[in-house]
Amino acid sequence: MSIASYVVRSVDVVKEYQVEDFIKELLNIYNSNNKLIVVGAGRSGLIGRAFAMRLMHLGFNVYVLGDTVVPSLRPNDLMIAISGSGRTKLVITVAEAAKSVGAKVIAITTYVNSPLANIADMVVEVPGRTKISDQNDYYLRQLMGIYEPLAPLGTLFEVTTMIMLDAVVAELMVRLGKTEEDLKKLHANIEI
Amino acid sequence: MSIASYVVRSVDVVKEYQVEDFIKELLNIYNSNNKLIVVGAGRSGLIGRAFAMRLMHLGFNVYVLGDTVVPSLRPNDLMIAISGSGRTKLVITVAEAAKSVGAKVIAITTYVNSPLANIADMVVEVPGRTKISDQNDYYLRQLMGIYEPLAPLGTLFEVTTMIMLDAVVAELMVRLGKTEEDLKKLHANIEI
Amino acid sequence: MSIASYVVRSVDVVKEYQVEDFIKELLNIYNSNNKLIVVGAGRSGLIGRAFAMRLMHLGFNVYVLGDTVVPSLRPNDLMIAISGSGRTKLVITVAEAAKSVGAKVIAITTYVNSPLANIADMVVEVPGRTKISDQNDYYLRQLMGIYEPLAPLGTLFEVTTMIMLDAVVAELMVRLGKTEEDLKKLHANIEI
Amino acid sequence: MSIASYVVRSVDVVKEYQVEDFIKELLNIYNSNNKLIVVGAGRSGLIGRAFAMRLMHLGFNVYVLGDTVVPSLRPNDLMIAISGSGRTKLVITVAEAAKSVGAKVIAITTYVNSPLANIADMVVEVPGRTKISDQNDYYLRQLMGIYEPLAPLGTLFEVTTMIMLDAVVAELMVRLGKTEEDLKKLHANIEI
Numbered sequence: 175m176s177i178a179s180y181v182v183r184s185v186d187v188v189k190e191y192q193v194e195d196f197i198k199e200l201l202n203i204y205n206s207n208n209k210l211i212v213v214g215a216g217r218s219g220l221i222g223r224a225f226a227m228r229l230m231h232l233g234f235n236v237y238v239l240g241d242t243v244v245p246s247l248r249p250n251d252l253m254i255a256i257s258g259s260g261r262t263k264l265v266i267t268v269a270e271a272a273k274s275v276g277a278k279v280i281a282i283t284t285y286v287n288s289p290l291a292n293i294a295d296m297v298v299e300v301p302g303r304t305k306i307s308d309q310n311d312y313y314l315r316q317l318m319g320i321y322e323p324l325a326p327l328g329t330l331f332e333v334t335t336m337i338m339l340d341a342v343v344a345e346l347m348v349r350l351g352k353t354e355e356d357l358k359k360l361h362a363n364i365e366i
Numbered sequence: 367m368s369i370a371s372y373v374v375r376s377v378d379v380v381k382e383y384q385v386e387d388f389i390k391e392l393l394n395i396y397n398s399n400n401k402l403i404v405v406g407a408g409r410s411g412l413i414g415r416a417f418a419m420r421l422m423h424l425g426f427n428v429y430v431l432g433d434t435v436v437p438s439l440r441p442n443d444l445m446i447a448i449s450g451s452g453r454t455k456l457v458i459t460v461a462e463a464a465k466s467v468g469a470k471v472i473a474i475t476t477y478v479n480s481p482l483a484n485i486a487d488m489v490v491e492v493p494g495r496t497k498i499s500d501q502n503d504y505y506l507r508q509l510m511g512i513y514e515p516l517a518p519l520g521t522l523f524e525v526t527t528m529i530m531l532d533a534v535v536a537e538l539m540v541r542l543g544k545t546e547e548d549l550k551k552l553h554a555n556i557e558i
Numbered sequence: 559m560s561i562a563s564y565v566v567r568s569v570d571v572v573k574e575y576q577v578e579d580f581i582k583e584l585l586n587i588y589n590s591n592n593k594l595i596v597v598g599a600g601r602s603g604l605i606g607r608a609f610a611m612r613l614m615h616l617g618f619n620v621y622v623l624g625d626t627v628v629p630s631l632r633p634n635d636l637m638i639a640i641s642g643s644g645r646t647k648l649v650i651t652v653a654e655a656a657k658s659v660g661a662k663v664i665a666i667t668t669y670v671n672s673p674l675a676n677i678a679d680m681v682v683e684v685p686g687r688t689k690i691s692d693q694n695d696y697y698l699r700q701l702m703g704i705y706e707p708l709a710p711l712g713t714l715f716e717v718t719t720m721i722m723l724d725a726v727v728a729e730l731m732v733r734l735g736k737t738e739e740d741l742k743k744l745h746a747n748i749e750i
Numbered sequence: 751m752s753i754a755s756y757v758v759r760s761v762d763v764v765k766e767y768q769v770e771d772f773i774k775e776l777l778n779i780y781n782s783n784n785k786l787i788v789v790g791a792g793r794s795g796l797i798g799r800a801f802a803m804r805l806m807h808l809g810f811n812v813y814v815l816g817d818t819v820v821p822s823l824r825p826n827d828l829m830i831a832i833s834g835s836g837r838t839k840l841v842i843t844v845a846e847a848a849k850s851v852g853a854k855v856i857a858i859t860t861y862v863n864s865p866l867a868n869i870a871d872m873v874v875e876v877p878g879r880t881k882i883s884d885q886n887d888y889y890l891r892q893l894m895g896i897y898e899p900l901a902p903l904g905t906l907f908e909v910t911t912m913i914m915l916d917a918v919v920a921e922l923m924v925r926l927g928k929t930e931e932d933l934k935k936l937h938a939n940i941e942i
Binding site for chain 1: 791792793795796797799800803804807815816838840841901902903905908909912913916917919920923930933934937938941942
């Protein structure tokens with residue numbers, strides 16, 4: 175199936191030094207036990223939630239915007255904001271609010287010049303056709319060898335981001351010396 | 367408006383010794399820093415979430431079933447399960463699961479002989495016409511002087527429970543020596 | 559308990575002509591089958607969700623911001639935005655977005671001069687100590703005969719709003735000729 | 751990255767005739783305008799929500815367990831239940847409830863002999879290391895050439911399911927003659 179093969183190519187395009195910096199920030203937050211909040215709208219928000227669950231299993235002090243229980247953000251806390259276009263209005267509003275209380279913002283986006291990326295302290299670029307189309311988008315499709323929209327709207331960004339974030343989780347397990355058994359212990363035993 | 371005046375009478379019917387025991391359990395959890403999870407279906411679940419938010423503002427280690435971030439329950443953790451009828455299937459399943467891992471369960475319900483109440487370690491009775499109707503329900507309506515359904519389904523249970531729980535929050539503030547300023551500090555500064 | 563008696567007084571202060579106008583707008587939306595979306599942050603959002611559930615039971619085409627399934631807003635759709643202070647940033651952003659696509663906005667708030675009230679096409683004033691304090695707030699407390707914060711932050715606004723909205727549901731049942739049986743038929747048979 | 755390459759192999763192992771039957775059921779629901787509800791716990795639930803969003807963009811009458819607005823299920827409605835292990839207790843309880851009201855259940859799971867698969871009218875098998883391990887799991891890993899847990903717990907099931915469901919969306923677009931523009935029209939214009 176072509177979505178899967180696209181994803182393999184996309185993941186290869188993710189810049190390793192950006193992912194390495196991202197992992198280092200996550201390790202800093204883990205070691206300081208500061209709070210981390212994950213933010214995204216629509217399907218990007220769901221991908222963010224899936225990542226937040228794994229961070230909880232790893233022992234992070236992690237929250238999700240939209241959950242009932244969300245504590246106050248403080249200086250040195252971290253927000254991870256996910257938006258393919260980097261132009262999702264509520265995500266930008268929320269990232270600005272995080273900056274104004276002294277928290278750090280990491281943006282995961284396709285567009286390094288987007289409003290969200292401009293607000294952020296750090297950007298992890300993830301390729302993908304996104305809801306907006308422009309030259310840059312065309313270039314990406316060329317690079318990927320994909321000319322037809324095999325998946326609508328932000329699909330490719332979302333799937334690629336999910337795999338990138340799951341790879342980050344695998345890497346965090348190694349660096350934190352955590353086994354699958356450790357994660358199971360923190361996994362919800364009552365959930366829906 | 368008659369819903370409000372009903373609520374005044376209902377709240378008077380809540381048994382003070384039950385609320386006192388409930389507050390003591392909450393103080394125990396607060397002092398031990400064990401986890402507390404709030405559970406309910408439909409509108410009862412929303413009332414539970416509103417309570418959970420205030421417990422977070424008070425500094426409790428509180429979670430809500432249905433949130434993305436829900437940690438594993440352990441022995442000595444506490445579940446607060448809200449169901450007017452005491453017969454909501456998923457709430458019962460979840461309360462049984464909590465018991466099986468050694469957590470304590472407090473039921474908030476109209477029916478002291480319901481399946482949920484039978485599972486629970488402690489019951490806080492809250493009057494209300496609930497989704498099921500029976501003799502007991504009729505008795506309550508007599509007691510309240512209400513013969514017409516002025517609010518459909520579980521409405522009166524839900525409103526009375528919300529006010530009872532907010533009164534518990536006010537009392538917890540006094541006993542924990544917390545001011546409104548203290549609560550504001552823990553209130554989400556970024557929320558939707 | 560004094561929260562309950564406060565609520566009785568508060569509900570008496572709600573302006574009947576505003577509630578009547580609100581009910582008429584709801585009946586218009588019901589009859590046109592246009593969409594209605596309910597919005598609020600924190601505990602106000604939970605109260606909004608409880609109202610949305612009942613509107614669904616009444617047969618409205620209703621949605622909640624924050625749910626997974628939220629369709630596109632169109633001209634003539636309706637947003638109900640709940641904020642005690644009328645200054646909750648994300649609620650204002652969202653109300654502006656609704657106006658920009660031609661939807662109507664009804665604000666439920668304590669402050670008739672707040673930014674949210676200014677954006678809205680219609681305001682339903684609900685008294686309450688809210689998170690911000692000012693002269694107006696002091697006046698309300700005088701009116702209510704309440705000088706001590708018996709419930710922290712937005713509690714009184716939230717409880718009064720819930721009761722006002724449940725009274726609106728009772729009135730809608732009468733005007734739409736719906737029985738409790740009708741509501742039960744539309745009530746979720748699988749829920750958590 | 752090895753997660754991505756695993757996914758390519760996994761997707762190849764998905765049985766085309768099962769996916770074809772699944773697509774036919776979805777087209778039936780679309781054409782009848784009956785309701786479809788998506789159910790899953792934890793990260794599987796998030797993947798289900800991402801699928802539900804796209805179905806909404808396609809014009810389906812779709813709901814998600816856990817949303818505020820969830821209508822009553824009726825005979826001929828459809829539940830899609832996602833569980834890698836097929837043993838998630840609340841998902842099984844919910845699938846049984848759906849069957850008892852006459853709705854059809856489609857299970858997406860790794861285990862064709864699991865309790866969930868046994869309840870379901872139709873199964874779509876998706877390979878993946880899941881939270882439980884057994885012979886079958888070992889076999890799958892052999893087949894995939896993967897011996898080390900490169901992603902913890904249900905990760906591979908979740909990612910493979912997401913890609914499979916996004917491929918189903920792409921195929922539904924073709925069969926329903928929908929363009930990306932059509933989807934954009936139904937995409938939320940106000941979301942978080």
